[in-house]
Amino acid sequence: DTAEIEFYFSEPDCDVNHFFIEFWLIIWHRFSSWLIDVKIPLSHVSFTHPKPQHWREIKLLFRCRHHFNRPQLKLSFSAKYLDFPCVRSQSQLSQFLRHSPADLITVPGSEQSYSAKVRAVIARNEQKILYCPLFETIAAQLDIGPQTLRRQLKIEGTSYPQIKDQIRYDLALGYLRDRRFTIAEIAILLGYSEPRSFTRAFKHWTGISPSNHQKSYNKTAITIKSFK
Structure with missing residues (x-):
C-alpha cells in the first residue's frame, strides 16, 4: 500500500520560483523521518509546476521518481511507515529545532x-x-x-x-x-x-x-x- 502526503497552497502564484514549495516538501520529509528515526524512502514526488532548471538539485534532495506538471503536489511512500512509533522526546525536539533549518535539509542516506x-x-x-x-x-x-x-x-x-x-x-x-x-x-x-x-x-x-x-x-x- 502507498501513503501520500498532499500539500495545498491557496496562493501558489506568490511562490514564483517554487523555492518555498520545494523547501516545504523537504522539511516534511526530513522531519517525518527524524520523528521515527528511520529514513523514509520516497517512491515518488509530484510537483504541480514544470520541470525547473535546478532539477538536478531536486534529484539529489528527493532520491526517487519525480513527476512535474501534475494536478496535485504530494510525497508518496510505503504505508508501512505510518505504523512506526514516534521515538523522539520533547527535549530532543527542542534541540532539533534549535539546529534547524540545517538539520531539516540533511539529504537522507x-x-x-x-x-x-x-x-x-x-x-x-x-x-x-x-x-x-x-x-x-x-x-x-x-x-x-x-x-x-x-x-x-x-x-x-x-x-x-x-x-x-x-x-x-x-x-x-x-x-x-x-x-x-x-x-x-x-x-x-x-x-x-x-x-x-x-x-x-x-x-x-x-x-x-x-x-x-x-x-x-x-x-x-x-x-x-x-x-x-
Missing part, C-alpha cells in the same frame, strides 16, 4: 559521505554567527589529509567552497521565513561583512534578491493553515 561529515563539523560550532573553519582545520578534525579530503569531495561532486555556499543557502532560507530578522541581520548571521555581499550571493543562488524572496514567503505564509 548521505550522513556517511565526506560532504556530510564536513557539514557536521561546521554544525558543531555553537556560535550564533556562522563560522566556517579553514579547510585544513576541517581535515584535521576528520583525521584525514587535506589533499585526500579535497579528492574525496571532488569524487562526490562538490568542494569546500560549494559546501559553505550550500550551508549559507540553507540557513538563509530558514532565516528569511522568520520575520524577526532583517536582511542586514541575516547577512551578519551568515558571516557576511555587509548586506550587499549577502544579496549578491543570494541572487547568484536563486536569481532573485533576498528581500523579494522574503516578500514572496510572507504572502504565502499567511496560507499555512490551508496546508493538509
